[in-house]
Amino acid sequence: MIQNLITRTLYRATFMHTPASPFDDPAGLQVQEDGGILVENGVIAATGTYAELRGAFPTAEVSDLRGGLLLPGFIDTHVHYPQGRVIGGLGMPLLEWLEKNALPEEARLADTTYARAVAQEFTRSLLHNGTTTALVFGSHFASAVDLLFGEAERSGLRAVAGLVVSDRLLRPELHTTPERAYAESKALIEKWHGTGRQLYAVTPRFSLSASEGILDACAALMREFQGLRFTSHINENVAEIGAVRDLFPEARDYLDTYERAGLVTRRSVLAHNVHPNDRELSVMAAHHCTAAHCPCSNSALGSGLFPLKRHLQAGVHVSLGTDVGGGTGFSMLKEGLQAYFMQQLQGENGVPLTPAHLLYLATRAGAKALDLQHITGDFASGKVFDAVLVSPSPRTPLRAVFDAADSPDRLLAATFATGVQGDLACVWAGGKTVYRRELGLAALSS
Numbered sequence: 001m002i003q004n005l006i007t008r009t010l011y012r013a014t015f016m017h018t019p020a021s022p023f024d025d026p027a028g029l030q031v032q033e034d035g036g037i038l039v040e041n042g043v044i045a046a047t048g049t050y051a052e053l054r055g056a057f058p059t060a061e062v063s064d065l066r067g068g069l070l071l072p073g074f075i076d077t078h079v080h081y082p083q084g085r086v087i088g089g090l091g092m093p094l095l096e097w098l099e100k101n102a103l104p105e106e107a108r109l110a111d112t113t114y115a116r117a118v119a120q121e122f123t124r125s126l127l128h129n130g131t132t133t134a135l136v137f138g139s140h141f142a143s144a145v146d147l148l149f150g151e152a153e154r155s156g157l158r159a160v161a162g163l164v165v166s167d168r169l170l171r172p173e174l175h176t177t178p179e180r181a182y183a184e185s186k187a188l189i190e191k192w193h194g195t196g197r198q199l200y201a202v203t204p205r206f207s208l209s210a211s212e213g214i215l216d217a218c219a220a221l222m223r224e225f226q227g228l229r230f231t232s233h234i235n236e237n238v239a240e241i242g243a244v245r246d247l248f249p250e251a252r253d254y255l256d257t258y259e260r261a262g263l264v265t266r267r268s269v270l271a272h273n274v275h276p277n278d279r280e281l282s283v284m285a286a287h288h289c290t291a292a293h294c295p296c297s298n299s300a301l302g303s304g305l306f307p308l309k310r311h312l313q314a315g316v317h318v319s320l321g322t323d324v325g326g327g328t329g330f331s332m333l334k335e336g337l338q339a340y341f342m343q344q345l346q347g348e349n350g351v352p353l354t355p356a357h358l359l360y361l362a363t364r365a366g367a368k369a370l371d372l373q374h375i376t377g378d379f380a381s382g383k384v385f386d387a388v389l390v391s392p393s394p395r396t397p398l399r400a401v402f403d404a405a406d407s408p409d410r411l412l413a414a415t416f417a418t419g420v421q422g423d424l425a426c427v428w429a430g431g432k433t434v435y436r437r438e439l440g441l442a443a444l445s446s
């Protein structure tokens, strides 16, 4: 007899998601109280009220998540794998922080035993925080990037990541050549791009540490392989921008250093962009390139106040990133709250963000940035079930709000305002449970 191999689960929960951008559509946030999400083999087959779905699928196994708030898995569009152990280097601007805090630690990933431990910590930290997809700034060492992809695939994290390439002004052990950068990246692409949930992002560190030769090697990879993503840094810090201007006298501005190499496309995500000029914004918009806003990092390193209003007015797509370890941790809830604070602090120049905007920035905006909006980022039918259940434990600050809330909107606002990692009860990636608070990740994935 032919076996029916479909696994079918009906999740019963209050859920929220943003299938449309609240920046464009005031009805972008969709809320379903006592909702149902039917998941078949890891893919969302139907959504609606629980009563409707129960009626239509009376035999489906029910997972009862009432008392919590089910959200799409978070999408962190800028986070550094080798920097998890140096979070908290406060009190320095970018270039000093790189020299004293980040780069010495990044050099340690040459040791594969060290890199393996860091890769495990990193993927665990993301999944524990509800992040199911991340655009990951990799390591300068191909062996360490290989370990990252292996760990991401094993744990269920969708990593869009790559070898970080640089050939000047860092530390000698972090430098490569255009030829080696090309060859090592190519080998990683052939092994990992499109393997399971993994995708490859071509990753020059920033123009300050990348010659035109290495940017051309990056462009050659983008031409040669289909579907690669591109990521780097831009316009983060005033001293950095001045140094890039001196290194690229022919370039019109920072963006032009990437643009001239053909690296600004709809699959490009440029982190920070705190100090853009109008030309850069209009070119980014024309190429549908994303700015990954990293508000905790911008605050910790004193980089500046992100001009969200100017990005939106120019039509530039914006997503959110934690920028660990310049940022202060892996929580996209905290990142959303900090984005909100930084807009509030800008008065008339700021954008008054609502909880719906924060949810969008933490989920669907990231999917769009990575050109994965047909796969993840919301709960529409056909998307994979990447999800996080916010369900605070008894006697926690967020549980008090959840129990007293008279509308679902209060749940979302309070989740961003005061939610922490411990408030997340369960995380699913591709329909599989990858974290459950009571068990911890290790019990599920080892």
Ligand SMILES: O=c1[nH]c(=O)c2nc[nH]c2[nH]1
Residues within 6 Å of the ligand: 080, 094, 098, 102, 205, 206, 233, 236, 297, 323, 326
């Ligand atoms: O915030 C940042 N973190 C980094 O590691 C980095 N490298 C270049 N530019 C950077 N900015």
Ligand SMILES: [Zn+2]
Residues within 6 Å of the ligand: 078, 080, 137, 233, 271, 323, 326
């Ligand atoms: Zn960064």
